[in-house]
Each structure stands twice: as C-alpha cells, then as structure tokens.
Amino acid sequence: MERRGLDAYGCFEREGSLGRVQRSFAPVVAAARERIGAAYGQRLHSAYLYGSVPRGTARPGRSDLDLLLALHHDPGDEDRDTAEVLARGLDQDFAEVDGVGILLHGKGRLLSEQERYDLGWFLACLCTPLLGADLAEHLPRYRPDSLLARETNGDLTAVLPRWRARARAASTPADYRRLSRHVARHLVRTGFTLVMPRWGGWTSDLAESAEVFGRYYPERAAQMRAAAAVALEPAEDPVVLHGYLEDLGPWLADEYTAVHGTKTPR
Template identity: 25%
Template sequence: MQFPTRIGVDPAGYILNQTSTQKIHPVYRELLNQILEMLKRCAGAKVHSVYIYGSVGRGEAVQGTSDIDLSVLLTSPLLPQEKALLDRETAALVHLNPLVPKVDYDMGVVAEVLKQENQFYWGFWLKHVCSCIYGEDLSVKWPRMKPDIRICQAMNQDLMETLAGYRKAILTKEADAYKLQSILKRIVRGAYCYVAVRDESWSTDIRENLQILQHYFPNEAYFREIEAVFLFQKPLNRDDVLSCLDYFITWFSEHSIEGKE
C-alpha cells in the first residue's frame, strides 16, 4: 500500500460515494419496501426522504449479520407517540425477519439539514455516504467534497459521548459480542478521521482503516490487536475491549485531527 493511499477518491481528489441503489441486493429490496411503508404509517406526511447507507447500500451486506442503516429526513420532529410506535413496529418487523438483526435510523429535520453550517455534516453525509431510496433527494443541494478536517470533526462530534455510552454498556454487562465488535469499529472509524486528510483518502473499510492507521501510528499496539479481531475472528473479551476503550478515550483527547481548514 502506497501512502498517501488516496483510497475512495477520484483522480481529482473528490470523495466517491460507495453506495448506490443499484448495489442493493434483491433480497433486501422487499424488506426496504416494508420499512418505507412502516415509516409512512408511523410518521405520515412528516417523512420527506429516506437514504440508505452502510453495508446494504454498498452491496456488501451479509444476510443475518448486517444491519439496515437509514437516514430519515422529516419535515418536523417526531412526537413521542410517533417515535414509540416506530420503535415498536421496527422491533416487530426485525423479530419476524431473520435477514437483519437491527434497523437503525438517523433522524434529521429538513430545515436543519439544509443550513449552510451543516455542509460538512449533513451535506457530506447525504452527498458522499448515502443514496436516496424515497422522496426528494437533498444530496443534490450540496457540492462534491474532498477529504477535509471539517468533515472529520463533524463525523467525530459525538465520539466521546458515544464511547462513554459504550463504556457504561460494558460495565452493566449489556454489551454482547455484536456490541463489542461495534465498539471496536467506532474506535477505528473515529481514529481514521484523525488522518484521512493527511492520507487524502476516504475509506469505508475497517481493514483499510487499520492499515492506514498502522502506517501513521506505527507504535500503537492496539491497532494491531484490533486488526487481529477482524482478520482472524479473534474472540472478544469484555475486559479486553474495556481496556481498549479506556485507552482510546484518553488517546482521542490527546491527539488532534490532522489537516487544514
């Protein structure tokens, strides 16, 4: 691997969107149609548009293992009773369908999404991470972007809060093997944001992220240990993941995202 890798960008340096409606495997299409009908049933006319991201949108999903990840844009926030209904119906749908273990929603309100100050969060997200599967595609409102420190900062804006929540889940024994793996993925993706601009890349692959991180941080043993988990399916131990998590909570506070605004 040559560095900077420039993985995930075109010859001009613009980030490539790895998702596409054409990449969605046919086995997921019927389930997505059911989810869209459920969203409209629970939220009604508030549903402005829906976007797929993650492994299903990239055509890399593993049946029975991969979540369905959706960004849902609304004309106004859901009322508590609407949110409760959506949660119940989603849980029931997942329970009856062995295809996916979970359906995740990222909710946003259109007026907030379109604010200029959200270019490097929502603008980047819709333009370069998602593909529209329902409604008006707002990704066309934003320009193409190159790896940028402001994108990296936006993607990590809730990182410390998320890691604190993960820590609590481990301590209260609410974190199963699936959750433990998710914790390691979030650590890796968070750390990759610290070097993406320097590497002139935007990789969505955990193994690529780890290779890149080991180049720029050759003395960080935890990156090698995490790589062993994903390469060789090394068994996950709660205490080991907790130690790793505690280390990186400090690590993130001591390092700065590299790049120029």
C-alpha cells in the same frame, strides 16, 4: 491512478446505490420502503439507506440494516416510537438482517450550516436515496480535509464517558457484544478519519480503514486491526471493552484533538 473514493476533482463520490443491494437483501429493502411510507406519510420528506447493505458488502444473518429518515419537522416522541416499532418489525420479519437501526432528523437540521460537515456530509456522501427527493442536491461537494475530520469524529473525548457508563451497566454477554461492536466501529472510523487528510481519500471498509491508519501510527496498528475484527465479530469479554475505554480510546481522543481540534459544540 488510485481514486480512493474520490472523483477526478478530489471530491467524495457517493458510496452505495440501490443497484448494489444483494439479492438476498432486496426483500427487506423493499419492505422498508413500503413500511416507512405507510408509517410516516406526509411527515416524511425522504428516506435513505446507509452501511453495508447499499454498498453490497452485507452478510446475510450477520449485518444490520441502517436507515436515515428526514422528516419535514424535528422528530418528536411519536416519530421516535414509530421508528422503534418499524425497526423491531423489520428485524423480526427478516432473518437476513441482524438488527435494524433508524436515525431520525428534521430536514432543517440536515441542511443547517451547523451540520454542514457532519450530518450533511453523511447524508450527501454515505447515504443512498430510498424514498422522496434527495436532500444531497442542496449540499456542497466535500473533500477529505481536516475540517471534515474535525466535524465528523472530533467528539471522542465527550463520547468516552457515555461509553464507560454503558459498560458499567452491562451485565450479560449480549450486552458486551453490542457495546463492543459499537465502540470498535466508532474507534476504527475515528482512527481512519484521523489520517484521512494525509491519505487523501475515503473508505468505509473497516479492515481497510485500520490498515490505512496503521501506515501512519504503526505502534497502534495491531490494536486497530483487532478493533476492526471485533467490529465484525463482537467480543463478549469485558476485558476487550476495557482496553478500548481506558487505552486505545483515550489515546485516540487526545491525538485527534492535537491534530484536528475539537468538534464544534452542538
């Protein structure tokens, strides 16, 4: 029987592990562990990898390195400045990665009731422990239900205006590549979580996510497959981005609200 990322009880299995990190990415992961500890010291509770690197699907020179840092306190300006310097240094020193992203959150927020089905789920199911005690031990098991769908991606209506503002400010091919990749990734993942409870499983693979979505919305299947392709090979053409912001995105936001409701305001 197909497991679809779930265990025998229908709960999420944690994706990724340090054992899946490909040999070519091992040096940057080791450097990240060492530099994070040195940079944050006692401020750090724990650090995690997420994305293609711990899943073992990263592409040398094309994939980014994604990190989540849990601090003992809510992050301040000094913490964010440290993260920026850390990310820039790793990106410059290791050609294997194309960009480094660091999420910063306080331990209290990650374990809060408000974030139980958003950041808490993200940490417990999609993040791989790198440093420190694993906060997932304090979080529940999760199932692919409508509550989870709502709290993870039920904010597309609120996000679209911010994307449009960024698109208006974009002026170079590099700007459009960065934004098209970001928007395409978000839309594909939102399209997948829209149908996740009906499909009854989990995948982080963008191509598979688009295919699963297309089974339930065949009239939008081609658009979602194209978005999955742009998420891997970003587009410089602003027309592509315009299509996401004025057609696929608004339709998806309306359908998501109709099916799952709107994410609890933060």
